[in-house]
Structures are given as C-alpha cells and as structure tokens.
Amino acid sequence: MSHTLGVRQAQKLKTRQALLDAALELLEGQSLSSLGLREVTRAAGIAPTAFYRHFRSVEDLGVALVEEALGSLHPMIHTTVSTTDDGEERIARAIGLIASHVDAHPAHVRFVARERHGGVRPVREAIQDQLARFTAEVGQGLAEDPRSAGWSEDDLLMLAQLYVDQMLVTASLFLEAPATAPAERERVSRLAARQLRLIGIGRRHWLDVDGPSRAPAGDTPGT
Amino acid sequence: MSHTLGVRQAQKLKTRQALLDAALELLEGQSLSSLGLREVTRAAGIAPTAFYRHFRSVEDLGVALVEEALGSLHPMIHTTVSTTDDGEERIARAIGLIASHVDAHPAHVRFVARERHGGVRPVREAIQDQLARFTAEVGQGLAEDPRSAGWSEDDLLMLAQLYVDQMLVTASLFLEAPATAPAERERVSRLAARQLRLIGIGRRHWLDVDGPSRAPAGDTPGT
DNA sequence: CATTTCGGAGAACAGTTGTTGACTGCATGG
DNA sequence: CCATGCAGTCAACAACTGTTCTCCGAAATG
Incomplete structure (x- = not known):
C-alpha cells in the first residue's frame, strides 16, 4: 500500500500542516472562538480564500487540532x-x-x-x-x-x-x-x-x- | 456608615450590573477573548461608548466577573x-x-x-x-x-x-x-x-x- | 500530447470592530 | 439657586472580518 503520495497531495498536506501550526501558535495568546480565519492564513503565509481548500471553518480546524x-x-x-x-x-x-x-x-x-x-x-x-x-x-x-x-x-x-x-x-x-x-x-x-x-x-x-x-x-x- | 447610596451612584451600579449580566449571558456560547465591547453594550441596552464609564476594557469586565x-x-x-x-x-x-x-x-x-x-x-x-x-x-x-x-x-x-x-x-x-x-x-x-x-x-x-x-x-x- | 483536476491568488462585498471627540441632561454639593 | 461633575449619546474614523466569484498555473490522468 501507499505509493509515496504524489507531489500534489504532498503539497496539500504541507500547507494544511502550516495552517495547523500557525493556528496552534496563535492560540497561545487567545481562545479558539476568537481566532480569525484571515489571522490564520496570514500567519501561514497563504491567501485567505485558500483556507477553504482544507477546512470548512475555524471550528473544523479546531477539531483537527484535537485529533x-x-x-x-x-x-x-x-x-x-x-x-x-x-x-x-x-x-x-x-x-x-x-x-x-x-x-x-x-x-x-x-x-x-x-x-x-x-x-x-x-x-x-x-x-x-x-x-x-x-x-x-x-x-x-x-x-x-x-x-x-x-x-x-x-x-x-x-x-x-x-x-x-x-x-x-x-x-x-x-x-x-x-x-x-x-x-x-x-x-x-x-x-x-x-x-x-x-x-x-x-x-x-x-x-x-x-x-x-x-x-x-x-x-x-x-x- | 452607608447613607443609602444617592440616586446617581445607584443608577451607575445598575447599568454596571446590566453590563455584567449581559456579558455573562453572551459568554455561555463563546469565550471571553472573543467577546466584543459593542456586543456587550448592545445586549445591555446602552451606547458602546458608555462602556468606558464602567470598565477600561472587556478584560477588565472579565476580572470583575471573576470577583x-x-x-x-x-x-x-x-x-x-x-x-x-x-x-x-x-x-x-x-x-x-x-x-x-x-x-x-x-x-x-x-x-x-x-x-x-x-x-x-x-x-x-x-x-x-x-x-x-x-x-x-x-x-x-x-x-x-x-x-x-x-x-x-x-x-x-x-x-x-x-x-x-x-x-x-x-x-x-x-x-x-x-x-x-x-x-x-x-x-x-x-x-x-x-x-x-x-x-x-x-x-x-x-x-x-x-x-x-x-x-x-x-x-x-x-x- | 491533450485534457481535466484542483490548490491557490486576487478583487470585491457588506458588516463589524475599538476608540476618538464633542455633545446633552440631570443629580449633586456649595 | 447656581455651577460643577459625570453617566450616557451620537457621529465618524480606519481597520478588520468571513465569504463569494473569477481566474491562473501546474500536477494528474488518459
């Protein structure tokens, strides 16, 4: 199983992780309910709209963080x-x-x-x-x-x-x-x-x- | 001590309590760090600017709530x-x-x-x-x-x-x-x-x- | 090689936010 | 009774928010 994960999907996982990491860092000084979508994308270095390619909302990202x-x-x-x-x-x-x-x-x-x-x-x-x-x-x-x-x-x-x-x-x-x-x-x-x-x-x-x-x-x- | 608290100061305490109550109710569905000043004043039925007569910031209100x-x-x-x-x-x-x-x-x-x-x-x-x-x-x-x-x-x-x-x-x-x-x-x-x-x-x-x-x-x- | 798929960028939207300054009306203290 | 103090209002500000639609380029598919 697992054929080394094509270049495309690898990049997607990478920016997804960047979003998670950025969010986690921002969350050291505030709660999730005040974490903004734009705030996260800005810290992750991508456009706000690209967020939706990975999570439906910040709540969704939060659930992923729990996992x-x-x-x-x-x-x-x-x-x-x-x-x-x-x-x-x-x-x-x-x-x-x-x-x-x-x-x-x-x-x-x-x-x-x-x-x-x-x-x-x-x-x-x-x-x-x-x-x-x-x-x-x-x-x-x-x-x-x-x-x-x-x-x-x-x-x-x-x-x-x-x-x-x-x-x-x-x-x-x-x-x-x-x-x-x-x-x-x-x-x-x-x-x-x-x-x-x-x-x-x-x-x-x-x-x-x-x-x-x-x-x-x-x-x-x-x- | 305590000469029944003049009409003026009584009203002030009353709206202050209205702010605390409104905030507490709003906080059942979110965290303090996402609670907005305008949100609180709106729920309390006063103008946003009047907030400053009672608290320096929402953080301040939060500390009062702890007490x-x-x-x-x-x-x-x-x-x-x-x-x-x-x-x-x-x-x-x-x-x-x-x-x-x-x-x-x-x-x-x-x-x-x-x-x-x-x-x-x-x-x-x-x-x-x-x-x-x-x-x-x-x-x-x-x-x-x-x-x-x-x-x-x-x-x-x-x-x-x-x-x-x-x-x-x-x-x-x-x-x-x-x-x-x-x-x-x-x-x-x-x-x-x-x-x-x-x-x-x-x-x-x-x-x-x-x-x-x-x-x-x-x-x-x-x- | 041609076509499709899809992560990401950009512009634009209507709303909302915190904070300011100048104002009004009324309870207070002399 | 008059002057001061002060809770509350109003308008305006620049900045920020989530979400939409359109578009681009490159990887994937055949």
Missing part, C-alpha cells in the same frame, strides 16, 4: 497503565512522562486545557470524546491489574476518571511552571506524586471494612 | 469544611452544595470553568488567585480537624488542592448534565461521592506503614 493533540497519545496511555511496576515507581514514571510530554508539546497541551471547557461546542465535544476514550483505556488497564480483584466495573471507571483528571491537572501545572524555573518543576512533581500516592492508598483500602467508621462501599445510608 | 462568581463563595467553603460530620454525611452535604450552587448560578460556574485556562491572562490569574485562596482555606479547615494529627503543612495543602480540583471537576460535570435529566444528575452525584470517599480513605491511611509495599510518606527512595 493532532490527543490522537497519538493513546499508545502512551496503554503502555504506562499496563506496566507491572510497584506503585511508587509507576508514579514517578507517569509524572516523568507527563512532564516530558508537556515539554515536547506545550502548545498542544495548552490548547487542550483551554478548549476543554472552551466556547466552541464541536471542539469541546471532540476533546471530551478523546478523554472518555482515555478513561475507558485506563479502566481496562486497571481491570487487568491483580490489585483490582473484587472491584466493580463502575468503581474501576470512577478511579480511571480520577486518574485522567489528575493527569490533566498535573499537565496544566507543568505548563504554568516556566521552563526557566526547575525548582518550580520539582515542586509540581512532588505535589503530583503525593496526590497520586494518596489516591493509590485509597485504592488499596477501598474494599476494607475499616474500624470505627461506617462501611466504605455498598449503598449509601440515607435518602 | 462576582467566586468572591462570595468563601464563607460557604469555610462552613462546609469546618463541620464536624462523619465522612459519609459530609460527602453528601458537600456534593449537594455543589449541585445546588451549579443550579443557582450555572453561568457563573461555566464562566469560571471556561476562563480558568482561557485566553485572557488577567482573568486567568484572577481565577487562579481565588482558587489559591480556596485551597488555603480548605487547608486551614483540614488542619483544625483532629484526623489531621501528624500531617505536615505541605501534605495538608496537597490534600486541599486535591479537594478543590475535585470540586471543580464535579461542578463541571453537573453543568454538562442537562436540567432535564435527573438520572444523569444522580449518576454524577454517585460518581463524585465515590471519588471523595476514595480520597477520604487515602487520607485515613496516609500515615500508615502498610504491609509489603514501601514507606508511604517521608523522602523518596531513588534519585
């Missing part, structure tokens, strides 16, 4: 969650992975964090879709872990969601820590590590029936 | 965190409080969620400031709890941050659940309750030295 930012992240998720490390080493590895990903693709991370609750519906939904996929994948990874014996599927998903949200919070913190301040980076790393550690402890004792307080699982007492 | 959305929330935080309930009841109460607040002020919640990572720097920073205050207050509340004996101040703050982030995640989930679907609301409530429960369990066992795994607190082993 670019999150689509390639799934394998990473899978390999991270399915390693059989001890808890403490897995935490360090996960945080290191987040940190290096933020370093490698800061604009992508910023875009996702910003538009996750942003003003453009289709983009918001595309992000939620990807995050839901992440949650499902993490949940599946957790299910394969022997430490999850006795867990209901619902509980696994709620833990997965906790992990995914925590991942985004941590990524966002790394983003705010300027590259010039490694001390700040360290502070964030240690904070995230302790939060993951606490969640891990909660996970380990989830099925306990502990001492003086009431039952940890099962139905709620009141209502 | 309106989060400023009045501090007492609620304090009373919630400092009740001496048992864990399970406290969880139910906290989630109920979040749900009813989202119901009462959906536009404010949406605004905060959207602009927390949004494209307008001063607004972003105003929100982060308020959230940092929340974290500090929750941390202080936790410190007064007898269950926090033996905790370092740093660890208390990391737990507080976990709670605050979790609060925002939950509020955002309630926001997405349409008012017409009470079943969805219930699902979110139960999800949030279990997540808080898990965090609570982690909190209870934070200082344990549990079984086969390595020390839960103290310095990190490697590096």
